[in-house]
Amino acid sequence: MAKQLDYQTLRAVFARFHEAEPEPKGELEHVNxxxxxxxxxxxxxxxxxxxxxxxxxxxxxxxxxxxxxxxxxxxxxxxxxxxxxxxxxxxxxxxxxxxxxxxxxxxxxxxxxxxxxxxxxxxxxxxxxxxxWWRHPAQAVDTHIFRVGNRTGIAPGKDVEAVERAIEDHVPADYQLHAHHWLILHGRYICVARKPKCAACHIYEYCRYEDKTA
CATH class of the missing domain: 1.10.340.30 (Hypothetical protein; domain 2)
Incomplete structure (x- = not known):
């Protein structure tokens, strides 16, 4: 488990996420x-x-x-x-x-x-x-977010509820609404479980993952 990133570093991290994808969307299709x-x-x-x-x-x-x-x-x-x-x-x-x-x-x-x-x-x-649907800043922690949160130091925690609390307590308020989507997508496509694609990671310089590769 990486050490919790400080507030200014988290601002920089989520600014990068926002720059790459200002309005991240969930991938489950629905009509209401x-x-x-x-x-x-x-x-x-x-x-x-x-x-x-x-x-x-x-x-x-x-x-x-x-x-x-x-x-x-x-x-x-x-x-x-x-x-x-x-x-x-x-x-x-x-x-x-x-x-x-x-x-x-x-x-x-x-x-x-x-x-x-x-x-x-x-x-x-x-x-x-x-x-x-209701656009509440609620954080749905799945396996991707749990992995990314702990690897990077964005939101470390021993279980999903601890990671959820870490996001709520530490991620800047103006990034809370989309935080879980950015983290899910990052875990799904970049910070994957077995061989994370560190060379393609736009928060590489802030990440505290000890085994990250150049």
Missing amino acids: AYTLVVAVALSAQATDAGVNKATRELFKVADTPEKMLALGEEGLIEHIKTIGLFRQKAKNVIKLSRILVEEHGGEVPNSRAALVALPGVGRKTANVVLNM
Whole structure:
């Protein structure tokens, strides 16, 4: 675990991220808050590309909780059976759709507590929805962010919640909204797990990763 970068260094790091990509976007395809919840719930232990391939047709016929309930669990399975753990995920999507209809008038709530109460929706999923749809500066820490945060010193922590707190506590406020997207994309395409592409890294000079290569 690298030592936490100081405030001025973090400003420089995120200025570089902003310069490279001023408006980073999540890669999960969705058309509204509900389809975003479903897509993120389906993405657990699966790739965004794999989820997008399955949901493109699904969301044409079920883009609201009411339509998803009408489609039913078996109908949903037909659309998502290429995704890992599809049976349990289908059960969760149907359950959360029913709760949204019965308790929230078919609308997706914009509170973390209400979101994590939905089946199959954990803190990370809730934070993605709060950030991408409601534009809250919530930090959804996945394996990419956990790795990048600890390698570089941007947000070191022993677990995902510690990394989340490190981002919230140390990343400059004006970069908080997009912080998790920059870090996910950096981890997905540059600071990869086995052979990080240090030569292509635009924050190389600030990184505290002991094994980085020129």
